[in-house]
Each structure stands twice: as C-alpha cells, then as structure tokens.
Amino acid sequence: MKVDLTVNGSQHAVDVADNALLSDVLRETLGLTGTHVGCDTSQCGACTVHLNGSSVKACTVLAGQADGGDITTIEGIANGDDLHPMQVAFRANHALQCGFCTPGMIMSAIDLVQSADEPLGADEVREGLEGNFCRCTGYHNIVKAVLDAQANM
Amino acid sequence: MYSFNFRRASNIEDAQQIHQSSSDAVYVAGGMTLIPSLKLRLANPDDVVDLSQIEGLSAISSNDGVVSVGAMARHCEVAATSDIPALASLASRIGDAQVRNRGTIGGSLANNDPSADYPAAVLGLGATIHTNARAIAGDDFFVDLFETALEDGEIITRVDFPIPKRAAYAKFANQASKYAVVGVMVAETDAGVRVGVTGAAACAFRLTSFEEALSANMSASALDGIDVDSSDFNSDLHASAAYRGSLVTVMAKQAVEQLAA
Numbered sequence: 001m002k003v004d005l006t007v008n009g010s011q012h013a014v015d016v017a018d019n020a021l022l023s024d025v026l027r028e029t030l031g032l033t034g035t036h037v038g039c040d041t042s043q044c045g046a047c048t049v050h051l052n053g054s055s056v057k058a059c060t061v062l063a064g065q066a067d068g069g070d071i072t073t074i075e076g077i078a079n080g081d082d083l084h085p086m087q088v089a090f091r092a093n094h095a096l097q098c099g100f101c102t103p104g105m106i107m108s109a110i111d112l113v114q115s116a117d118e119p120l121g122a123d124e125v126r127e128g129l130e131g132n133f134c135r136c137t138g139y140h141n142i143v144k145a146v147l148d149a150q151a152n153m
Numbered sequence: 154m155y156s157f158n159f160r161r162a163s164n165i166e167d168a169q170q171i172h173q174s175s176s177d178a179v180y181v182a183g184g185m186t187l188i189p190s191l192k193l194r195l196a197n198p199d200d201v202v203d204l205s206q207i208e209g210l211s212a213i214s215s216n217d218g219v220v221s222v223g224a225m226a227r228h229c230e231v232a233a234t235s236d237i238p239a240l241a242s243l244a245s246r247i248g249d250a251q252v253r254n255r256g257t258i259g260g261s262l263a264n265n266d267p268s269a270d271y272p273a274a275v276l277g278l279g280a281t282i283h284t285n286a287r288a289i290a291g292d293d294f295f296v297d298l299f300e301t302a303l304e305d306g307e308i309i310t311r312v313d314f315p316i317p318k319r320a321a322y323a324k325f326a327n328q329a330s331k332y333a334v335v336g337v338m339v340a341e342t343d344a345g346v347r348v349g350v351t352g353a354a355a356c357a358f359r360l361t362s363f364e365e366a367l368s369a370n371m372s373a374s375a376l377d378g379i380d381v382d383s384s385d386f387n388s389d390l391h392a393s394a395a396y397r398g399s400l401v402t403v404m405a406k407q408a409v410e411q412l413a414a
Contacts, residue, residue, distance in 0.1 A: 001159055018159035018201075019191070042189050043329075045251060054229070054254040060188045061255065064159040065181070065205055108250065130331070131249025 003067045007032065008076025014063075022066045023047045023058035026073060034074040034103050038133070045132030048104035049073045055111035057131070074103035077110065086110050089149035090142070097136035105132050105142060113150045120150060154191045158200045165285045165308055168202050172306040175200040180308065182225055182260030185252050210259070210310060218316045224259025224309040231258060239320035239338065240278065243270050246324060248331050259309040262294070265301045265356055267387060268332035272357030273322060276349030277338025280314045295356040317342045321411035323404040324352075327391055334392050335400035339367065339408040346371070348405060353386050353397045363405055372413070373406035 001018045004011070007030060014029050023040075026032045026049065035058055038046035042060040049058045050072040077084040086106050089095070096102045112128040113120065120128070125146045126139065134142060160178075162168030172178045178200040181187050190196040204210065210225035215236045222231060231244035232253060247253055247261075247270050261271045262282065274280065275291040282289045285308045294302050303309070320340035324333045333352035337360075340347045346367045351357040366375045383398025392400070 017156070019154050019156050021188075040192070042185070042252070045249070048251060051254075055251050056255050057251045060185065062159060062181070062184060062188065062201070062203075064161065065184060065203060067161070112250065128250055131251045 001064060003063050005066060005068075006070045008072060016063050018064065020063040021059055022049070022051070022056075022061040022063050022071075025063045025066075026058060026071070032073050032075050036100055036103055038100065038104075043133070044101070044104070045108060045129075046101050046104040048107040048132065050107060050111060053111075055108045055131075072107075074107060077106070084110070085152035086113070086146070086149045089145040089152070093141045093145035093148055095137065095141040095145035101132060101134045101136075105129065105134065108132050109142075109146045109149070110153075113146065113153050116150075120147065122147060155194060155197050157191075157198050160200050160202045161206050162202050162204055164207055165310070168204060168207065168308060169285065169306055171200065171202050175202075178202055178306075180204055180263070182257040182263075183227065183255040185248070185256040185260070186264050186266065187260075204308070211257075215316075220314045220316060222258055222312045222314065224311055225257050226259075228253035228256050228258070228261075236316055237278065237314055237320065239317075239322050239340070240274050240314060243274050243322040243324075243336075243338070246270065246326065246331065258312055262312065263301060263303060263309055265295055265299050266332070267298055267354065267356055268327070268334070268352045269357075270322075270324065270333055270336055270351060273333070273336045273338040273349040273351035274314070275312065276357050276359050277322070277340045277347050278314045278317055278320060278349075279340075279342055279344055279347055280312050282309055283311045283313065284309050292359065295358070298355040300356070315342060315344075319412050321408040323407035323411065325400050325404055335397050335404050337401060337404040337408050339363075339405060339412060341371065341412070350401055350405075353383070353401055355385070355387070360401070360405070367409065371409065373409045376402055376406055376409070 026035045036046040038044035047058040179198045211223040228244045228247045280291040317340040322338045324336035335352040338349040348360045348363040381398045383394045386394035386397045388394040
C-alpha cells in the first residue's frame with residue numbers, strides 16, 4: 001500500500017503493509033526512532049506524535065489513516081541546535097530520569113499548551129497528560145516543566 | 154495483528170459497496186477500539202474500510218433547538234461545543250487527550266461498548282441516530298453487549314441531540330482507562346425528565362423509576378429508597394454488580410445536584 005506522509009516538513013511516499021501502524025512506519029521505514037513504543041496498547045503515550053496538529057498515539061493509528069497527513073515527531077521540534085522551549089524546560093526542571101517516556105510527554109505537552117486558551121494550572125497539566133505514563137519521576141517535575149515552558153511558547 | 158486489506162472509501166456508497174463485496178469487512182472511524190482489538194486478534198477482518206476520507210461526516214451544527222453532530226466528529230470537537238454543556242463535558246472526560254483527538258462519536262456508538270460514555274447521552278438527551286438508510290430513535294438503538302440496531306454494513310452519518318432545558322452527566326470513571334464504571338445522564342427535556350445509564354449493564358438503558366421520581370421532585374433526595382435491580386448488572390474486577398447498582402443511585406444524585414448548581 002502506498003502512503004504519502006509529510007514528516008517534520010519532508011515529504012515521503014512509502015510503501016507499507018496494509019496493517020502497518022504509524023509508529024512502525026516512523027520507526028522502521030523512516031528510521032525516526034525517537035518515537036518510542038512502550039506498551040503498544042494505546043495506554044502509555046510514549047509513541048505520541050502530532051498528526052495534523054493534534055497529539056495522537058502513533059501505535060494506534062494505521063498508516064493508511066495517516067495518508068496525506070502532516071506529522072511532527074520529537075525529531076522535528078528543535079530548530080537545529082536550539083531546543084524547543086518544552087525540551088529546554090524538561091532539561092532545566094529535571095523532568096526526566098530514564099527518558100523513555102520523554103518524547104511522548106513532550107509532544108503531548110506541546111499540544112496541551114498550544115491548545116489552551118488561557119495559561120494552564122498544575123491540575124490542568126496533570127489532567128492533560130493523563131494519556132502519558134512516566135514510571136520514574138512521579139510526574140512532579142514534568143508538571144513543573146510544562147508550567148515553566150508555557151511562558152516561553 | 155493478522156493481515157487485512159486497508160480500503161479507503163471516498164463516499165458512503167463506495168464504503169457500502171466495499172463492505173458488501175467483502176466476505177468480512179469492518180469500518181474504521183477513529184479506530185480507538187478497533188485497532189487495539191485487531192492487535193489482540195479479537196477482530197480478524199479481511200477488509201478494513203476507512204471512512205475518514207468521506208467528506209461532510211464530521212460537521213457539528215446547531216439549529217432549531219437541535220445539536221447535530223456528524224458521525225466522524227471527534228470527541229475533542231464535541232468537547233469544544235457549547236450548546237449542550239453536559240454533552241461537551243461528557244466528551245471532555247472520555248479517555249485521554251490523544252484518544253479524544255482520534256475517537257469519533259459514530260465509532261463509539263456503533264461499537265456500543267457497555268462502558269462507553271456517549272450511550273448515556275443518547276438515551277438521557279433523547280437523541281436520534283441517523284444512518285445512510287434511516288433515522289433510529291436513541292431508545293431503540295442499543296440492543297445488547299456490543300450489539301446495536303444497525304444492520305450489517307449500515308453507516309451512522311450523524312446524531313441529533315435535542316437541546317435540553319438542563320442536563321448533567323456524572324461518572325464514576327475507571328482510574329486507568331477513564332471508561333465509565335457507571336455513568337448517568339440526567340436531563341430535563343421538553344419531553345420530560347430522562348435518565349440514561351451506562352457502564353452498569355450489557356448496554357446503556359433508561360431508568361424509568363428514577364425518571365418518574367425526578368419528574369415529581371427534581372432533587373437528589375427523591376431517589377432515596379428507590380430500589381435499583383442490579384441482578385443483571387456487569388460484574389468484573391473493577392466493580393461487582395451490587396456495587397454498580399449502588400453507583401447508579403450515587404451518580405444519578407450527583408447529576409441531579411449538578412443540575413441544581
């Protein structure tokens with residue numbers, strides 16, 4: 001099956017199996033392994049990417065459903081060596097330990113902040129990141145990082 | 154996941170034709186239930202027919218006291234509407250942000266998960282489900298566990314919700330999945346008080362004993378002493394049937410209290 005994807009600004013025409021997942025295509029076909037597959041059951045959120053501007057779990061999107069779509073992955077948010085404000089805030093606030101959940105956390109957090117009409121409070125950040133699991137940090141510093149980042153986005 | 158053919162439908166007729174010509178086809182809307190089911194090999198279709206390229210299925214409009222929600226409208230889009238705050242609030246509490254960005258109202262209703270939220274809204278608000286073939290009263294739509302009044306291959310096109318005088322949805326959510334262990338929509342509508350319950354039984358249902366009590370006296374205390382028969386309720390690791398029975402009353406009371414607030 002032929003699928004056209006724009007990923008981090010580059011156009012790709014890829015030939016994939018009909019039952020390929022978007023996460024498979026990003027990781028296996030395009031080599032973008034920053035999108036992590038944690039649970040592969042739509043729960044942990046480590047595979048979160050932006051599809052047409054919204055956060056989605058790439059392990060629960062069929063490649064065919066993303067045909068013609070505009071995708072941003074963790075590899076696509078920095079500007080050269082200048083990290084995205086959310087990445088800067090995660091580093092500054094020690095919002096990661098093992099780092100496995102971090103790509104998904106950051107992609108979710110960016111969508112959360114960008115979609116908010118007003119500055120978010122800590123409770124709203126916690127609720128907004130319900131679809132992302134972290135098994136190291138206890139979330140506290142992640143929430144601090146997101147609150148910190150929204151001032152710079 | 155077993156292999157299947159991914160088929161893109163360009164319009165409703167095309168989708169139906171693909172469905173009819175296949176020995177075993179399923180439609181995919183957002184895929185938030187179907188894709189995990191495919192991975193678990195609970196579903197093993199020959200053809201997966203994608204409805205997302207069909208134009209005009211995701212519009213949300215409000216006219217003459219009715220909010221009309223296109224079948225492919227995503228939960229996040231329903232959550233952003235304002236004409237029926239209880240419906241928007243319900244949609245905003247489905248799953249998590251990523252699920253709300255993909256899952257659709259039509260997909261949820263066609264799947265008829267016993268713990269899905271929308272069925273409580275369809276029954277509680279007295280919605281009508283429109284398909285490519287006909288209009289189905291919400292009261293007639295939910296038949297049994299994962300079973301609806303839809304014929305094989307029939308496609309939901311939109312759901313019409315009459316705007317109630319006031320309504321509220323209270324849910325006791327599973328803390329991991331956010332599915333309703335029990336969810337209750339209470340609405341005061343032009344056609345009287347309606348109470349829609351999800352999560353408790355094989356599929357959502359109206360609780361007429363509560364409707365009658367609340368018609369006479371719209372207060373939480375009006376539900377005191379009304380027996381909820383939980384003998385056929387779901388029992389699983391999250392909650393026993395008796396506990397769900399208790400939750401029905403507690404959630405209904407919470408919804409009534411929200412109405413008054």
